[in-house]
Amino acid sequence: xxxxxxxxxxxxxxxxxxxxxxxxxxxxxxxxxxxxxxxxxxxxxxxxxxxxxxxxxxxxxxxxxxxxxxxxxxxxxxxxxxxxxxxxxxxxxxxxxxxxxxxxxxxxxx
Amino acid sequence: xxxxxxxxxxxxxxxxxxxxxxxxxxxxxxxxxxxxxxxxxxxxxxxxxxxxxxxxxxxxxxxxxxxxxxxxxxxxxxxxxxxxxxxxxxxxxxxxxxxxxxxxxxxxxxxxxx
Numbered sequence: 001x002x003x004x005x006x007x008x009x010x011x012x013x014x015x016x017x018x019x020x021x022x023x024x025x026x027x028x029x030x031x032x033x034x035x036x037x038x039x040x041x042x043x044x045x046x047x048x049x050x051x052x053x054x055x056x057x058x059x060x061x062x063x064x065x066x067x068x069x070x071x072x073x074x075x076x077x078x079x080x081x082x083x084x085x086x087x088x089x090x091x092x093x094x095x096x097x098x099x100x101x102x103x104x105x106x107x108x109x110x
Numbered sequence: 111x112x113x114x115x116x117x118x119x120x121x122x123x124x125x126x127x128x129x130x131x132x133x134x135x136x137x138x139x140x141x142x143x144x145x146x147x148x149x150x151x152x153x154x155x156x157x158x159x160x161x162x163x164x165x166x167x168x169x170x171x172x173x174x175x176x177x178x179x180x181x182x183x184x185x186x187x188x189x190x191x192x193x194x195x196x197x198x199x200x201x202x203x204x205x206x207x208x209x210x211x212x213x214x215x216x217x218x219x220x221x222x223x224x
Binding site (some may be wrong): 008048 | 216
């Protein structure tokens with residue numbers, strides 16, 4: 001089976017940088033995705049890492065180390081609107097094998 | 111604009127009732143999924159469908175049923191056999207298998223048993 005671990009809550013100051021970690025154990029691995037979800041809303045796709053290294057999209061970056069079964073989402077220049085839950089998701093191959101973590105609730109404070 | 115429409119936004123079910131949640135997409139995506147989200151838990155897969163007239167059980171399919179008669183539509187029925195149906199239900203679609211291109215989610219249906 002698959003299991004993912006990420007911190008349940010993180011608090012950071014507006015304008016700062018925050019890193020949300022995700023470690024995983026899977027029987028197969030194709031890639032790691034990140035999603036953002038505001039309270040009561042729909043998750044939105046942020047990024048996908050299929051290979052080791054850093055992927056940058058504006059203020060958000062995502063990193064993957066396949067040898068360490070580890071990835072992280074880096075948010076820079078934090079804004080109040082970044083307060084949301086962030087989920088990592090492992091793609092272990094096939095339609096049914098995208099497994100989501102339990103989410104990290106990020107609170108951005110002034 | 112393309113997207114996924116879920117309805118209703120809120121739904122109340124009496125004990126012993128079946129209810130159906132609607133999910134429609136105009137993204138021309140082949141794959142569609144139903145997830146359940148409970149507080150403090152991740153998204154758990156109920157059912158998924160790769161093509162019309164084909165669907166497969168996910169991790170928590172008991173007490174649920176689906177159909178895929180049209181590419182655009184993937185309704186979920188919560189039956190009376192589902193003992194704890196109160197949850198937030200999310201429908202998603204993807205252009206092809208796997209997570210590479212990401213899932214597009216609908217805005218969800220919040221189901222409450224009364």
